[in-house]
Amino acid sequence: MKTHTRVVVIGGGIAGCSTLYHLTQEGWTDVVLVERNELTSGTTWHSAAQVTNFGMNQTMVGLKTHSINLYKDLRDDLDYPVSYNHGDGGIRLANTEAQMDGYRHFASMARGMGVEFEVLDAQECARRHPLISTDNLLGGLWDASDGDIDPAQLCQALARRARKAGAEVYRNTPVTGLTQHKDDSWTVHTEHGDITCEIVVNACGYRVNEVGAMMGVHHPVTSMEHQYFVTEEIPAIRDAGHRMPLLRCPISDYYCRQEKNGLLVGFYEQDCHTWGMDGIDPHFVNALCPDDLDRITDVLEGAFERMPALTEVGIHTIVNGPITYTVDGAPLVGPIPHKRNAFCIIGLRAGLGEGGGHGWLLAQQIVHGEACYDTWCIDPRRFTGHANVEFTALKAIEDYQNEFRFHFPNEHRPAGRMAKTTPITPILEAEGAEFTVVNGWERAEFFKPSAGFHVTHGFHFDESFPIVAAEVDAVQNAVGLCEVNGFNRFEITGSDAASFLDRMFCGRLPSKQGRVGLGYMLNTHGMVKAEATLANLPASDRGPDRIWYGSAAAAEYHDMDWLTGHIGGDEDVQIKSLTNDMTILVLAGPKARDVMQSVSRADWSKAAFPWLSVRECFIGFAPATVMGVSFSGELAYEIHIPNASLYAAYTALRAAGNAHGLKLFGALAVDSMRMEKGYLHWKADILTEFDPFETGLDRFVKMDKGDFVGKAALLERSKTPPKKRLVTLVVNDTTAAAHGGASVMADGKVVGTVTSGDYGHRTGKNIAYAFVDAAYAAVGAKAEIDILGKLVPAEVTEPALYDAKMEKVRS
Numbered sequence: 001m002k003t004h005t006r007v008v009v010i011g012g013g014i015a016g017c018s019t020l021y022h023l024t025q026e027g028w029t030d031v032v033l034v035e036r037n038e039l040t041s042g043t044t045w046h047s048a049a050q051v052t053n054f055g056m057n058q059t060m061v062g063l064k065t066h067s068i069n070l071y072k073d074l075r076d077d078l079d080y081p082v083s084y085n086h087g088d089g090g091i092r093l094a095n096t097e098a099q100m101d102g103y104r105h106f107a108s109m110a111r112g113m114g115v116e117f118e119v120l121d122a123q124e125c126a127r128r129h130p131l132i133s134t135d136n137l138l139g140g141l142w143d144a145s146d147g148d149i150d151p152a153q154l155c156q157a158l159a160r161r162a163r164k165a166g167a168e169v170y171r172n173t174p175v176t177g178l179t180q181h182k183d184d185s186w187t188v189h190t191e192h193g194d195i196t197c198e199i200v201v202n203a204c205g206y207r208v209n210e211v212g213a214m215m216g217v218h219h220p221v222t223s224m225e226h227q228y229f230v231t232e233e234i235p236a237i238r239d240a241g242h243r244m245p246l247l248r249c250p251i252s253d254y255y256c257r258q259e260k261n262g263l264l265v266g267f268y269e270q271d272c273h274t275w276g277m278d279g280i281d282p283h284f285v286n287a288l289c290p291d292d293l294d295r296i297t298d299v300l301e302g303a304f305e306r307m308p309a310l311t312e313v314g315i316h317t318i319v320n321g322p323i324t325y326t327v328d329g330a331p332l333v334g335p336i337p338h339k340r341n342a343f344c345i346i347g348l349r350a351g352l353g354e355g356g357g358h359g360w361l362l363a364q365q366i367v368h369g370e371a372c373y374d375t376w377c378i379d380p381r382r383f384t385g386h387a388n389v390e391f392t393a394l395k396a397i398e399d400y401q402n403e404f405r406f407h408f409p410n411e412h413r414p415a416g417r418m419a420k421t422t423p424i425t426p427i428l429e430a431e432g433a434e435f436t437v438v439n440g441w442e443r444a445e446f447f448k449p450s451a452g453f454h455v456t457h458g459f460h461f462d463e464s465f466p467i468v469a470a471e472v473d474a475v476q477n478a479v480g481l482c483e484v485n486g487f488n489r490f491e492i493t494g495s496d497a498a499s500f501l502d503r504m505f506c507g508r509l510p511s512k513q514g515r516v517g518l519g520y521m522l523n524t525h526g527m528v529k530a531e532a533t534l535a536n537l538p539a540s541d542r543g544p545d546r547i548w549y550g551s552a553a554a555a556e557y558h559d560m561d562w563l564t565g566h567i568g569g570d571e572d573v574q575i576k577s578l579t580n581d582m583t584i585l586v587l588a589g590p591k592a593r594d595v596m597q598s599v600s601r602a603d604w605s606k607a608a609f610p611w612l613s614v615r616e617c618f619i620g621f622a623p624a625t626v627m628g629v630s631f632s633g634e635l636a637y638e639i640h641i642p643n644a645s646l647y648a649a650y651t652a653l654r655a656a657g658n659a660h661g662l663k664l665f666g667a668l669a670v671d672s673m674r675m676e677k678g679y680l681h682w683k684a685d686i687l688t689e690f691d692p693f694e695t696g697l698d699r700f701v702k703m704d705k706g707d708f709v710g711k712a713a714l715l716e717r718s719k720t721p722p723k724k725r726l727v728t729l730v731v732n733d734t735t736a737a738a739h740g741g742a743s744v745m746a747d748g749k750v751v752g753t754v755t756s757g758d759y760g761h762r763t764g765k766n767i768a769y770a771f772v773d774a775a776y777a778a779v780g781a782k783a784e785i786d787i788l789g790k791l792v793p794a795e796v797t798e799p800a801l802y803d804a805k806m807e808k809v810r811s
C-alpha cells in the first residue's frame with residue numbers, strides 16, 4: 001500500500017469509483033481508493049440501478065447525460081463490457097394539469113442541454129407501455145434514454161479503467177481515523193497503515209457520518225429503508241417482443257422496470273423508516289434490512305390498479321436496503337464546509353443514474369477548483385447550521401414520501417419549518433405572513449388577506465398575484481416595510497482588511513468611510529463566484545474600523561469558506577459572522593424618509609444621507625446600522641438591527657409608518673420589483689458558468705486596478721468577445737412567468753436559457769432574464785420562450801424597465 005498519494009477517496013461504491021476514475025481522466029493519476037470491504041458492498045450492489053436523463057435543472061440534466069454517455073462507452077468496451085439496457089424509454093406519469101405543466105417546463109429546460117423529452121397524453125403512455133391502464137391518468141413525460149445498468153459491473157469497470165490509468169484500489173481496508181496537518185494535508189489511518197495525502201474524499205454512502213466524525217463533521221445525510229420486489233415471469237412481457245419502458249409514478253409513489261421477463265417494482269411508502277440513526281452494525285456489509293411488505297400496502301394498491309398484470313404474478317425476490325437522503329433530495333458533492341482539502345460525494349439517492357456525472361463534476365472541482373457547470377444545486381455548503389441530525393431526518397422522510405412529486409414554484413413543504421426565526425416571526429405570522437424558506441430562515445413571502453387564504457401551487461400566476469400587486473403599489477406610492485432575515489452579514493476587521501478585499505473583488509471598494517458599494521468576486525477562471533454589498537464603517541463605540549460584507553442568505557458557508565481560504569498567513573484580517581445575530585428591516589417607498597425622520601434623531605435629508613451611505617444610529621432606542629441601498633428601485637433604507645432589539649425597532653417603525661400608509665411587503669413583491677430594475681439574484685442569474693462581462697457586470701470590473709483573484713483568466717477571456725450575454729426580455733404572456741431553465745428559441749433553435757422570470761407590477765410587464773447567444777442579445781432582438789410547452793414571443797429590452805435613470809433611489 002502506498003504511504004503517500006495526492007487524493008484518497010474513501011469508499012468503493014459508485015460514488016467513490018466514479019470519482020477515482022474521473023480524477024484520472026482529469027490528469028491526476030497518483031490517487032487511491034480505500035474500501036473497508038469489497039467494492040460495491042454498501043448500497044450499490046442491490047440498487048435497482050435505473051439510469052434516467054431526467055433532472056429538474058440543467059446541471060442535473062447535464063451530469064446525467066454524462067453518466068449515460070459514459071455508461072454507453074463502458075457497455076461497448078470489448079475488454080470488459082458492462083450490461084446496460086440503454087434506451088428502453090421511461091414515462092413519468094401525471095394525473096393533474098399542474099404536474100403536466102411541470103413536465104412541459106422540464107422538457108423546455110432539458111432542450112437547452114440538448115436533451116429532448118416528450119410530453120405524452122394518457123393514450124400514448126398506454127401505447128408505449130402496454131401493461132398500464134389509463135384510469136386516473138392525464139399523461140406523462142417520456143425520456144427516450146431511460147434504462148438500467150448492472151451496478152457491480154459498472155463499479156468494477158470504472159475501477160479497472162482508473163487502475164489502468166495509474167490509480168490504486170485497496171479493498172478490505174477500513175479507514176479508522178483522519179488527521180489534518182498544519183499545511184492542510186491529511187493522514188488517512190487505515191487498518192493496514194497510514195496514507196498521507198493532499199486531499200481526502202468522503203464517498204462512504206450510509207456510513208458517511210462515521211467517516212465525517214473522524215474529521216469532526218456532521219453531514220446532513222439520513223438513510224431511509226427502501227424496498228423493491230422482483231416478480232416472477234409475466235407472459236405479456238415475455239411475448240411483447242420489446243423491453244418495457246420504465247415507469248415512475250407520483251400518483252401512487254412507485255417505480256417499475258423490466259427485470260428479466262418480470263418487473264422490478266420499488267415503493268416510496270408514507271409509513272417509511274429512517275435507518276441507522278443511532279449507529280450502524282459494523283458487520284452490516286453486503287447486507288439488507290428485513291423485508292416489510294406490510295408497510296407498502298397503500299402504495300401497492302396504486303401499482304396494482306395501474307398494472308393489473310402485477311396482481312397475477314408471484315414475487316420472486318424482495319430487497320430492502322438503506323438509501324441516503326439529504327435535506328432537499330439532491331446529493332452533497334463538493335467541498336466540505338469549513339474544511340480545507342476535504343470533499344464529499346454523499347447523500348446520493350439516485351447514485352447509479354447520477355454517479356457517473358457526480359464523480360465527473362467532483363473530479364473537476366478537485367483538480368480545477370470549479371466544474372464546467374455551476375454546481376450550487378449539489379454544493380454541500382447550501383445547508384448551514386440548522387441542518388442537524390433531527391432536521392435532516394424530518395426532511396429526508398418528507399422527501400422520501402414525495403419522491404416523484406417535484407416542488408412547484410414557491411412551494412415549501414411543512415417538515416422542519418421554523419428552523420430559523422427572529423423575534424418578529426410570530427408577529428409577521430399574526431399579520432398574515434405566508435412564509436417562504438431561505439437557508440432555513442422563514443421569510444414573509446406575502447401577506448394573506450384572510451386566515452383561510454391559500455394559493456394553488458402551480459406554474460401559472462396564482463391567487464397571490466393581486467396581493468403582491470397591492471404590496472408593490474404601497475411601496476411605489478407610499479412606504480413598505482419588509483423583514484429580510486438571514487441575510488448573510490460578515491464583519492471584516494484588521495489592518496489588512498481593505499487590501500485583502502481589494503484583492504478578492506474585481507471592482508473598486510467603497511474606500512471612504514460611511515459609504516457602501518456593490519462588488520463581485522471571481523474564481524480563478526475569471527467567472528463570477530460571489531456578489532456582496534460592502535459597507536465601510538468607521539470606528540465607534542460599537543467597534544473598530546470595519547467593513548460589513550453582506551450577501552445572499554444562502555451564501556453563508558460558501559462565502560465564508562471562499563474568503564477565509566484566501567487570507568494569507570501574514571495578513572491581519574479577521575472575519576466574524578453576524579448572520580445569526582442581526583436582521584434587516586427594509587423601509588422602501590417615497591415616504592420612507594418621513595418615517596425614518598420620525599423614528600430616528602439623525603438627519604435623513606438627501607444632503608446628509610445620500611444614496612449609498614451607511615451610518616450607525618438608533619431607531620427609537622434600538623441600535624441600528626442603516627444603509628441607503630435599494631433592491632426595489634424606490635428610495636429605501638436597509639436597517640440592520642441586532643435581533644435582541646428587533647421587536648423594539650419593528651414596533652417603532654410600524655407605529656411611525658401608520659401616518660404614512662405603511663404596508664408590510666414580502667419576498668414576492670421584492671422579486672417583482674428587482675426584475676423591473678435589472679437586479680440579479682445570486683445562483684439564479686449569477687453563475688460560475690459566466691464571466692462578469694457575459695453577466696452584464698462590466699461596470700463592476702476594474703481591469704486597471706491592481707491584481708485580483710481571477711484577473712489573469714479574465715484578461716485572457718476578454719481577448720475574445722463573449723459568446724453568451726445575460727439579457728432582459730419582455731414576454732408576451734400574462735398567464736405564467738418564464739421560469740428559470742426555460743429555453744429561449746430563435747431561428748428554430750435554442751439560443752438561450754431563462755434564469756429568472758416574474759411579473760413587474762409597476763411596469764405591467766412579464767419579465768425574464770436569460771443568458772442568450774451573443775447574436776441574439778441586442779436590444780430589440782426578437783425570440784420566443786418555451787413556457788409550459790407554448791412558444792411565447794419575447795423581445796430583448798434594456799436591463800432596467802423601471803426608473804432607468806435611478807432618480808427614485810437617489811431622491
Ligand SMILES: Cc1cc2nc3c(=O)[nH]c(=O)nc-3n(C[C@H](O)[C@H](O)[C@H](O)COP(=O)(O)OP(=O)(O)OC[C@H]3O[C@@H](n4cnc5c(N)ncnc54)[C@H](O)[C@@H]3O)c2cc1C
Binds near residue numbers: 210352
Ligand atoms: C433498494 C434501492 C434501490 C435503488 N434504486 C436506484 C435506482 O434505480 N437508480 C439509482 O440511480 N439509484 C438507486 N438507488 C440508490 C443507489 O443505489 C445509491 O445512490 C448508490 O448506490 C450509493 O452509492 P455510494 O457509493 O454513495 O454508497 P455505497 O454503495 O454505500 O458505497 C459506500 C462505500 O463506502 C465504504 N465505506 C464506508 N465506510 C468506510 C470506511 N470507514 N473505510 C473505507 N470504506 C468505507 C462502504 O463499504 C461502501 O462500499 C437505490 C438504492 C436502494 C437501496
